[in-house]
Amino acid sequence: MAALFQNSESLQGKPAEIQTALEVENLNPMPETKTGGSNRFMGDGVFLTWEDLWVTVPGGKxxxxxxxxxxxxxxxPGELLAIMGPSGCGKSTLLDTLAGRLAPNARQAGDILINGRKQALAYGTSAYVTQDDALIATLTVREAVYYSAQLQLPDTISKSEKKERAEMTIREMGLEDAMNTQIGGWGVKGxxxxxxxxxxxxxxxxxHPKLLFLDEPTSGLDSAASYYVMSRIASLNRKDGIGRTIIAxxxxxxxxxxQLFHNLYLLSVGKTVYFGPVSAANEFFALNGFPCPSLQNPSDHFLKTINKDFDKDIELGFANGIPTEEVINILVKSYKSSDVYQEVQKEIAQICKQDGGALERNESHASFFTQCHVLTRRSFINMYxxxxxxxxxxxxxxxLSGALATVFSHLGTSYGSIQARGSLIMFVASFxxxxxxxxxxSFVEEMKVFERERLNGHYGVTAFVLGNTFSGLPFLALVAIIPGAIAYFxxxxHKGYEHFLFFVITLxxxxxxxxSLMMIVASLVPNFLMGIIVGAGIQGMMILVGGFFRLPADLPKPILKxxxxxxxxxxxxxxxxxKNEFEGLTxxxxxxxxxPTIAGEELLKQTWYVEMAYSKWVDLIILLAMVVFYRFLFLTIIKTTEKVKPVIAKFKSVNRKERVQIMANPSATPPNG
Ligand SMILES: Nc1ncnc2c1ncn2[C@@H]1O[C@H](COP(=O)(O)OP(=O)(O)OP(=O)(O)O)[C@@H](O)[C@H]1O
Structure with missing residues (x-):
């Protein structure tokens, strides 16, 4: 192995072969890329380096x-890096960590530098195609991509150009035939x-982001489609003369x-088995005693050699009769002592010496007004x-209103109708x-899309909250007016349109x-079942202390206080x-x-202990002010979470003592549990 990795000459021809293949395809005319030769001409590109990166999660003994x-x-910049390894080896975790999106329960240590500087990623500094597709199920392919183009591209580009860019991208991804097909989700096949x-x-x-992460972009695709899609991704490097940094x-x-990839990062059980030029990986395996059989796809061979999940299945056997765990250890050790590893470290040192600028946020270039407008329209179509x-x-x-109208039919103005009217109102205001x-x-689904788009910098939080609020207004009005009219008339x-209007606006x-309350819950508990339970619990509590089930004066002090x-x-x-119902009735x-008669006002004061110091319109104004407050609270929570997350991440770094413990006994805390 030493020969290969000491003599970098032996590597030089191979990238050229790849280059030739790419040039034939006219896809990726990148300059020579070999270990030790960073593309310094890529002045505007992004150099991403990571050193001694650790990620731990709670669990294990x-x-x-x-x-x-x-x-x-x-x-x-200008290179495609492939991260490969058996399922569960940590590929997504590595991508998440590099992209600054580590799960809240995980802790990281080690340096991740952008152009030699420490910089928090996410929220628009990079684009990330995550493993799960968070898309709006009701939109067609054309609509989904076009709305995105309107949100992300500057207002100076005309609508027709944006449409053209969206459709061209769709065609490039081989989706022309599905252009008008709905994306689909649960219940809707798309x-x-x-x-x-x-x-x-x-x-x-x-x-055309400068830094692009893709988590399994080709999953679900046949080999031809995979090649086509990856070629298109590689071809991003030809656009505008700027080299893109692409990690998949x-x-x-x-x-x-x-062969479209320049470098390969091979992981197994969370450790580096190999990182270096794709072309040299074959030799690395061969020199360690695990050569790729002729006529076999090298990537298949690498994955088979380092997958220990099926070791217990004797039928499959081990590589060269050695248990896979041992094979992995041999490769990990060998790599660490190889010249390629030394070259990698030299290269990182070189990159870090460069005086690179901070990576700008790729925030939406559409104006705030455009963002609000597009998000309102998109959300309205989705709701519709x-x-x-x-x-x-x-x-x-x-x-329900029909049932209510049947149960409370012919209320009349008898003494008995007092209790019936009270119960009807109680049912409306609570249930x-x-x-x-x-x-x-549906809102949780929308939040998933928001989360993805927000992290990728497509638009701002305020535009999202406003868009969601405006788009829902006509539907809520419809739900309040039609059933409200049935339940009222x-x-x-109480007769009179002013009374009906008050009833409907309150509803x-x-x-x-x-x-709004459920939006707040969704931002804190982004899980459908847990969210429903939490939201229902909060409302149940509010209904209970709202002053109907127990008269306000009799509520225990802590609840009032x-x-x-x-x-x-x-x-x-x-x-x-x-007040709306009883004021003015006898x-x-x-x-x-x-x-002989009782006035409605008397009932309000003496039976229900309603606060009579202010009019019903004040109650309504308080309710409307609460709507604004709740929406504002939702906005504040999301904005605060964005600011707090990087700070929490800093505090959660794995300390040195823990690293030493893990290194001393790595098998005690295997990444696969
Ligand atoms: N936040 C987390 N909390 C606990 N365990 C986690 C967390 N994130 C990842 N893991 C565990 O870490 C291991 C690696 O997960 P990861 O998703 O990175 O693997 P992967 O290589 O991308 O897998 P696949 O190819 O199947 O997607 C798995 O065992 C997973 O359960």
Whole structure:
């Protein structure tokens, strides 16, 4: 092995072969790329380096297990780096760590530098095609990519040019025939998994990002489509004369696809088995006693050699009769002592010496107004097409209002109608508003798309919140007016359109409040089931202390003293609706010895202890102010999370003592548990 790695001459011909292949395809006319020769002419490109990178998560006997162990490497402009390894070896974790998107429970240590500087990535500094496709299921391929183009490209580019850029990218990804097909999701069959992958790629390469991460871009694709897609990604390097830095994790590349890559990062159980030129990997394996059989795809051979998941299956046998764990250790050790590794370190030192500039955020260049406008339209179309977002709710609300109208039919103005009116209002203010929780699953899906687009810098948080708010208004109005009219007029609540208007606006405000509350929940608990439970629990508590089930004066002191009673929006909904209903009405009094009639105002004061110091319109204004406050709170939470995450990451770095422990006993904390 030493011969190969001491004599870099032996490596020189191979990139040229690859180069020739690429030039034939006219895809990737990049200059020679060999170990030790960084592309310094790529002045505007991004050099990414990482040294002694560790990632640990809670678990294992010692309380933490290491997913990545001391990884070192670099990615240079104009080059494609392939991260390969068996399933579960840490490929996605490496990409996430490099892209600054490590999971909250993980801790990292080691240096990741951009152009030789420490810089926090994410939120627009790079583009990342994640393993899961977070797309809006109701949009067609054309719409999804075009909306993205409108959000990401500057206002100076005309609409027709944006459309043309979007459609060209779709065609480049081989999706022309699916241009008008809905993406699809649960319940709606749309694109295949491989087609969705390609839509995700389209969206992220529209702006030709300087630093691009792709997590298994070819999963779900056949070998021809994989080659085609990877070729297009490689061809980004030809655009505008700027070299792009592209890092992709990849499973089972065909030999053709494999040759599109310049460097290979081979991982197993979180350790570096090999990092260097693709062309030299074969020799590295051969010199360590694991040569690739002729006629076998080298990438298949590498993965088979370092996959220990099936060691227990004697039938499959081991490479050269050696247990795979041992094979991995041999390769890891051998690599660490190779000249290639020395070259890698020299190269990193060279890169770090350069006075590179900080990587600018690739924030949306569309104006704030354009972002709001496009997001409102996109969200409106999604809400309109997604049956579960509002339409199903409208149907259920109509059915419930019909049931309400039947149960409370012919209310009249008898003494008994006092209690019936109170119960009807209570049902509307609590249960009908509670039902607004029904849009949560659709909202969670929307939040996944937001998370991806936000991290990739497509638009700002404020534009998203405004877009989502404006787009939902017509639907909420519809859900408030139609079922509201059924529940109001059929039983015969307080006559007069002013009273009906107040009833409908209160219902509308309460539903908006529940939606806003669920948005806050979704930003903190981004899990569908947990979110529903948390949201329902909070509302249940608010309903309970809202002043109907227990009269406000009788509520235990802590509930009144502490803010729960005052922040429970049901309090204002109950109060406002009760005032709206009872003020101005009189009822016969059946109690012996009392006056012949009871005024509604008396009932409000003496029976329900409603706060009469202010009018029902004040209650409504408080509700509307709460809507604004809740939306603002949602915005603040997202913005704060963005700022706090990098700070938390700093505090969570793996300390030296832990690293020493892991190194001393690596098998005690295997990345695969
Ligand atoms: N946040 C986390 N908390 C706990 N364990 C984690 C976390 N992230 C990753 N892991 C574990 O680390 C290991 C590596 O995961 P990772 O997703 O990086 O592997 P991978 O090589 O990308 O796998 P695949 O090819 O199957 O996608 C797995 O065992 C996984 O369960």
């Amino acid at each position: 010692s309380g933490s297990r290491s997913i990545l162990q001391g990884l070192t490497g670099y990615a240079r 694109l295949s998994g491989g087609q969705k992958r390609r839509v995700s790629i389209c969206i992220e390469i529209l702006t 994790s990849i499973h089972q590349p065909s030999s053709e696809v494999f 097409r997604d049956l579960g977002y509002y339409w199903l709710r409208l149907v259920i609300y109509i059915a 009908l508003t509670f039902m607004a929780i029904g849009g949560f699953p 059929l039983p015969g609540l 509308f405000a309460c539903m908006m409040l529940v939606e 502490y803010p729960l009673y005052h922040i429970a929006f049901h309090k204002y909904a109950f109060q406002g609706l009760f 009822f016969p009094n059946i109690q012996a010895g009392g006056p």
